[in-house]
Amino acid sequence: MSTARPLKKLVSCIILDLDGTLLNTDGIVSEVLKVYLGKYGKQWDGREVQKIAGKTPLEAASAVVEDYGLSCTTNELLSEITPLFSNQWCNIKALPGSYRLLKHLSGHRVPMALASNSPKENIETKLSFHQGWKESFSVIIGGDEVSLGKPSPEIFLEAAKRLNVEPSSCVVIEDSLPGVTAGKAAGMEVVAVPSIPKQSHLYTSADEVINSLLDLRPEMWGLPPFQDWIKDTLPIEPWHIGGPVVKGFGRGSKVLGIPTANLSTEGYASLLSEHPSGVYFGWAGLSTRGVYKMVMSIGWNPYFNNTEKTIEPWLLHDFDEDFYGEELRLIIVGYIRPEANFSSLESLIEKIHEDGRIAEEALELPLYSKYKGDSYLKISA
Secondary structure (H helix, E strand, O other): OOOOOOOOOOOOEEEEOOEOOOEOOHHHHHHHHHHHHHOOOOOOOHHHHHHHOOOOHHHHHHHHHHHHOOOOOHHHHHHHHHHHHHHHHHHOOEOOOHHHHHHHHHHOOOOEEEEEOOOHHHHHHHHHOOOOHHHHOOEEEEHHHOOOOOOOOHHHHHHHHHHOOOHHHEEEEEOOHHHHHHHHHOOOEEEEOOOOOOOHHHOOOOOEEOOOHHHOOHHHHOOOOOOOOEOOEEEEEEEEEEEEEEOOOOOHHHHHOOOOOEEOOOOOHHHHHHOOOEEEEEEEEEOOOEEEEEEEEEEOOOOOOOOOOEEEEEEOOOOOOOOOOOEEEEEEEEEEEEOOOOOOHHHHHHHHHHHHHHHHHHOOOHHHHHHHHOHHHOOOO
């Protein structure tokens, strides 16, 4: 991106976690535990994810047995759910920005290690479903190759030793608190990418907290910068979402002076979990009116502290009347920035208008304008 950032510290190597950092494993964990606990007449509560994130399999299983008062032992739980997880590994999706980051660092020959609390065999199986990933790493270490898992620094110190570098020349990228603790205890720089929503405030020991891998700036660590930002936007693999326009919180027009066309998130929970909170842009098709430029926010709106993740598109066009109930289809083609909080309503409004100007200009580029004719946007009346 064009904005210059101050250098934090020069490093030469990157050590990455796997689950929750490169791979979107949270959904699989929830699905497996939901099914398993159902057999005991218990209901999986998503909040438990926070307790088991970043733990070794044994610690996570122990926490589930204890919290749910299960009649089985920790080892029995592990032996029963391990095959359930194995069957799902082929379905685990890469988190946004993962492929981009690994390709970029490999292309620039930046030494990389993968250090995960999961057993080495499981790590290699998961990697096998993602082309080119295994070859990207000079070193891969599993939790079964060290005596203590994270939050112990042992796994990261071992990674530095195998890379033949000093721990202080490494930056760790982690999604969990145990991982951040381990990285700092190893004397390394740590970038946290929290995998659990609205928990960034807990990551105070990290050197930097980012919303997603899309927001990583390698140049801040003296590493080669990404060259794929175009006019303050990042092209992404296009994705679609649609449905009738619903009434939102009533803030768009009244509070912000920016009329958003809200979509119901019902049925889109898994799709929303795949995309980091932030500001995106693309094209919007309205059933009776045509196709328009659009900028949209996905997320929790920290200024208003939403309790649900929402989709709030702003169609960059002046309409004479509301269009509640009309079919709206969106194709999202690029990313502008992470979700942010603001000190005042004025600064929030100013930023939204800036986002609008960036989207308006970028959508003129052939790279993005070609999607205006996408058949998904053409809604037959």
